[in-house]
Structure formats: structure tokens, C-alpha cells
Amino acid sequence: MDARDRTVRSRSAWRVGVPVVCAAAGLLLGATYSVSGGDEIRRSDAPRLVDLVRETQQSVDRLTAERDALSPQIENHHGGSPSAAAALTAISGRADALAPDGGLTPMRGPGLVVTLNDAQRDAQGRFPRDASPDDLVVHQQDIQAVLNALWSAGAEGIQVQDQRLIATSAPRCVGNTLLLNGRTYSPPYVVTAVGDAAAMQRALSEAPLVTLYKQYAVRFGLGYQEEAREVELVGYTAPITMKYAQPIGPLGY
Known part of the structure; x- marks a missing residue:
């Protein structure tokens, strides 16, 4: 085989190989686009697990601070003042007095x-x-x-x-x-x-x-x-919350 024949065959291989490679590259780019939805697959701003953990922790800290801020308000509302404490004591005493008749002791x-x-x-x-x-x-x-x-x-x-x-x-x-x-x-x-x-x-x-x-x-x-x-x-220990009963008087009796 002389040099001219080798040159002709080499050019024929390039003419066939280059279109095949280009077609394969086009198919790969098309598949990548369909998977990513037009966005970058490895963008620098993509959320990371460590970022999600940090955001969740910040949310927990914020809610904890809100809870701690509301706790004093609850304490002041339920027995924080002398009048509220006296009312709570009176209610507890009445409940204790009714407990035997109610079957709770x-x-x-x-x-x-x-x-x-x-x-x-x-x-x-x-x-x-x-x-x-x-x-x-x-x-x-x-x-x-x-x-x-x-x-x-x-x-x-x-x-x-x-x-x-x-x-x-x-x-x-x-x-x-x-x-x-x-x-x-x-x-x-x-x-x-x-x-x-x-x-x-x-x-x-x-x-x-x-x-x-x-x-x-x-x-x-x-x-x-x-x-x-x-x-x-024995005393009754299960919850006794009423679901349907309604009081018949101002104080429930």
C-alpha cells in the first residue's frame, strides 16, 4: 500500500468518526439538560446538608427563646399574683373536698x-x-x-x-x-x-x-x-374531662 492510499483511508476515517463523536456529545448534552431542567447540576449555591442542619438549629433556637419568653407570662397568669394564687388555692381545696364523693380517692x-x-x-x-x-x-x-x-x-x-x-x-x-x-x-x-x-x-x-x-x-x-x-x-385515676356535659348554673351546680 503506497502513501496515497493510506492518506485516502485516513481522511475517510475522520470523515466518519468526527460526525459520530459530535452526535454522541449532542446526545449527552441533551440528556444532561433534561435531567437538570436547564440549571447547572453542580451549582455553588445548591443547598448542602450542613446548611440545612444549621438552618434547622437556628429555627429551634428561635422557638426555644420564644418559649422562654412566654413562660413568665404563663406563670403570672396562673397564680403569679396574690389574687390568682388565692383563687387557685380555693379551687384546689374545693376539688380535694369533692374528690371522695367523686370516687377519686x-x-x-x-x-x-x-x-x-x-x-x-x-x-x-x-x-x-x-x-x-x-x-x-x-x-x-x-x-x-x-x-x-x-x-x-x-x-x-x-x-x-x-x-x-x-x-x-x-x-x-x-x-x-x-x-x-x-x-x-x-x-x-x-x-x-x-x-x-x-x-x-x-x-x-x-x-x-x-x-x-x-x-x-x-x-x-x-x-x-x-x-x-x-x-x-381504689380511687379512679383515668381522665375525667367532660366532652358533652354543660353546667346548669353559674358555678356548675
Whole structure:
């Protein structure tokens, strides 16, 4: 191959290679533009992690300073002045005086313990043949009947399972369990009351629904037991904020 042939081939390679390289560079620039949206990919003013951390810290410092500045205002508003402190003391004293009647403090004294339980199988492991499933379990109305009788007899305080009852307490049956203040319980259900045990037993014997339950207990094997003895009640500790109640007078009573 002479020099002329080599020169011709070299020029042909350049004629083909240069357009290919230019086309590839154009495709690369186009892809870069579409990714960056027309902006520089590595601009000097792009946010950095350290800058974001610094800005967040400055925001936290500013909010902390605002909180510290507002704290004295809150203190002055709630008991900072002699009159406000006296009013707060009076309110606290009234709340403490009402706490026992409201069921918020523990209580101990003579009382009565009533236990209700679902029916149990006999020695052969069977229930009465003519019993339906509803005949074999303690229902909400059974527990409510016992509670109503105890309250009517002058009970000073009542506890169901391990929870003290207050004015807003509402035992509910969910399936074969008892729901009280967001917690569920399985039988046996233990109702503990402080008060005159004889009066409460008399009220239970005269309550129609309790009498009906006792008949079912004899017929289908439901559990029912009364025990007069010294008892102790816990204080109610859950939140007692009213959601729907409204005061009926200027002072709420």
C-alpha cells in the first residue's frame, strides 16, 4: 500500500468518526439538560446538608427563646399574683373536698362483695339440654341490676373488677366480655361496694332483675355469691374531662 492510499483511508476515517463523536456529545448534552431542567447540576449555591442542619438549629433556637419568653407570662397568669394564687388555692381545696364523693380517692370500710359468673359444665362436662347460649352467660343488664340495687341501698362507693365507678362509668358487654373505661374483662365479675352490708343485701333481694338472675343461676348453673366483709376500693385515676356535659348554673351546680 503506497502513501496515497493510506492518506485516502485516513481522511475517510475522520470523515466518519468526527460526525459520530459530535452526535454522541449532542446526545449527552441533551440528556444532561433534561435531567437538570436547564440549571447547572453542580451549582455553588445548591443547598448542602450542613446548611440545612444549621438552618434547622437556628429555627429551634428561635422557638426555644420564644418559649422562654412566654413562660413568665404563663406563670403570672396562673397564680403569679396574690389574687390568682388565692383563687387557685380555693379551687384546689374545693376539688380535694369533692374528690371522695367523686370516687377519686381510695376508700375502705364495711361492705359487700357480689360475684357473678358464667354457667359451668356439670360433672359430665355438659350444660342443661334446654339452655340456649344466652342462658349461660352474665349479661350487661345483670351487672347493671346489681349496681342499681347497691346504689339504691346507699352504697358509698362501688368498684367493678379493679376499677372504681364514677358518675360517667358505663359497664358494657362486648360478646362474652365486659368493657369498662376502655378495658375488657372476662368472668367472673366481682362487684365490691362500701356501705351498709345488710341494707345492700336487702336491696339485692328485692330487685326484680337480680331475682330473675338468681332463678337463672339455679336453673342453668350461673354463678352468684354475696359476701359481707371489710373491703377496700381504689380511687379512679383515668381522665375525667367532660366532652358533652354543660353546667346548669353559674358555678356548675
